[in-house]
Amino acid sequence: MNRSLLSRILPYLLAFYALALAAFFIYALVTFSAAQFLPSVRWEYALKRAFILFMDYLIPVHVAAVAVAASLSWEAPRPGAPAQPFSRVASSTVVAFLVLTAAYAALAEGVAPRVRARLDEMRYASKTASELRRQEDAAARQGDWSAALDAANRYLEVDPGNRGMIEQRLTAKSNAARQGAPAVTPVPAAGPAVDEADAQALVERARYYVSQQDWFSAHYYAQAAAAADPRRRDALEIMSEASAKLAAQPAGQKSTPTESQFFSLKRDALDRLERGDAIGAYYAFQALHGQNPSDPDVARYLDQAAAAVRRTSFFLDEARKVELLPGAQNIVFLNRWDADSAEAVSVSKMVELASGDVYFFGIEAVHYDAAGAVAWHFTAPYGKRMENVVLMSAVDRSASAAPVGPVYLQGTRPPAERAVLRLQPGEEELRVIASGRPALASMNVAEMWRLRNRLGSLGLARQALGVEMTMRLVMPFAFLVLSILCTAMGWALRIRTGRLSAAGVLLMPLLPVVLALMSLLYLHAHRLIIGFAVIGFGLATAFIALAILQAVLLVVSLALLAGQSNR
């Protein structure tokens, strides 16, 4: 009497899975490219790549295991004993296949996209690190130690454990210090450094400076307190008092003419900052900082001015530093489309940084009406994403030149909008627009569905995405149907004489190869049918056709399995 097929198939499945994972892991390790990936991610890469290869080839590996197990499972019935009906022998196997199919679907949709995304991140980070290393080397060769230190710092953000770069950073730091210039212009990410202190402490510090008649410091801390808690009237009062004192204080009270002039310039710079001329204030404080780097008021207000600049523009050198980093290229899309007008945007390159900053290069946008009359059309060399808009005004950090911004080829826009562009798609959508199918691999079906709804409004065809999405839905069905078919095939081609020969064992690796070719052909046939249905009749029809097709295939495969003889 035959015992359950399942008890025979499971050990083979586990063995084939383990062997496949081990083989893919070794393959990933052997083919690891130090030119494409950082050496520090070698093991993580190998594990993740092995998992992705395992998922890619799971169907052939699985069906090969099933076919081999089924073909080696037969036992001659005992003399006189009736053979069990095959349907009873195979029933638990079919249930097990259903469970395995659910596990496959969960892995394919839940885990694999995230692993692919992580691999993409690693690839991107490695390319970035490679470019930063090149920048660091070039700067060091030219003796620009400040730039070398900056590149080394940014490299270590990507690859923190790199000992060689840590040493190079120390060298750059000491050489930059020897050069006499500050290593990197001290510009905070956003806002004054005291933001995190509570408002009460800031007010108390402001009061202390009032008692010391240090009006710049008093103004600074009162302003910070007001920013931390706008309800603090006392902070506003101190601010007002300090401003009045500063305005009333004659420059000539200072002990030397140089100090008087410095005080006057400082007051003018603060005045600019308060009037909202962030760029003018930034340049003024920067000039003062150059004259007297130890002045704490100037250092604080320089930070504040820089933070104010960042709210409406960005520093040109920051954009230029990342210009050569890898990024999505040649992005073209419809940014707006309504009954009266349309707006199209193209971006030569988009660079995303680990910090979350996104820079754009070679921006061009055109807005035209339904008759084709252009309302405005501009090009801008640089842009930086700030929330849902792109800032296009780039400020030169070292020279008080006019900001680099958009050049209007036709028409213009109101001054407040002239250097900003509101983008409809997010970075993820822009990446898909730029790279197409490869980017879809790291998305699950739900994400693809959301993206599909947006693609049409961006002027892009949605059929390809619809087919990819439907193919993803097919995969679990393919897994189940091929499992059942290969059980039937393995059983039909079972060994009836003696044990497995040595030749059989040696030739066994051929099975996954042949079954891989078969399963790829099976999936390609599905792709043709789904592609035809999606393009010819739409996604809804494709889903219906897919459901019918899978039902038919499932019934046929079950009928073939049930039709096997146990004799």
Next chain:
Amino acid sequence: MKEPWKVPFLFVFVLILTTFTCAALDTLAAWGLSDSAARGFSLAYAVQRFPLSVYNVMAASVVLSIVLLGLRLARQPLSRFVAFILVLGIGYLALVNGMLWIRPLASLPRIAEAPAQYITPARFVSISDRMVLVRSLSGSRARAVLVYDPAGTPARFTVVPEATASVRGGDLTLASDGPPPLSLRGTPDLSWSSVFAADRFTEILLRDIRVMTSDFQHLLTAARAEFFAACFALVFLCTASLMLLRVTRWPLINVALLGIAVRGWFWLYHYLAVSAVPALSRAVADSFVVRMAPAGAFLAIGVLFLLVDIIFLPSPRARAEGVA
């Protein structure tokens, strides 16, 4: 009915099924890849296209049918020579006659082309290296045409208020005297055609099959005798390869070996036709010898397989009795 008499009918039945399946898939692929822009899918299109698809898949279908018939013969064995002669004869007749009969029907009538087949308002369409987006299209009149030229200076975008669109031989032309003037012509790159692209391994297999099929089709029109010889060589090799179904006592592995072998024959034909024959033509002056080199190689390997079968392998019946 005795088993030998069943074989021809079984073969024809299998051939009809495989040919129909392969041709249907070929029709869908052809429509998606090249015809979907020019015409919607309809019964008339399917009827018109199907003979051409049958013509394109005939060689591969015959090979597949021989393999499937071989599986049947492995379970219901006949005498080695009877089986060989039967499969060879039926396979050869099916391939030669199939291609001869279907060829006159294998053509697709041209249809009138219109810009609307390629241009959808509010959707970018790639033409050569540029992209075009049209606001509206009525007949050949396109309004508010946005053209994106990645190499354009100082601007990559150009908006043309009105342009004339026309299609000829699959090439889309957009023209306007301006301002700004526009003259754009090229084959539209349909964004959806990529969805029909096969994976790497399947594409190589399809490429190998295409090379073999197109060679056979060329021989059919150019040199009938050579066509007969090439068909014979292919069917002979595939029939001789069925001996792989008796190589070991494990039927599953035997089937895998046969699958690998048949895949190998397609690859070998591609290699011989694309790489070896051009090299041979430089060394051998006789063009007949050069043209028949792939068929000759197939025949030689087939004879080798036949000898191995006769000398080393037990007869199918003996093996079946041993199994029983």
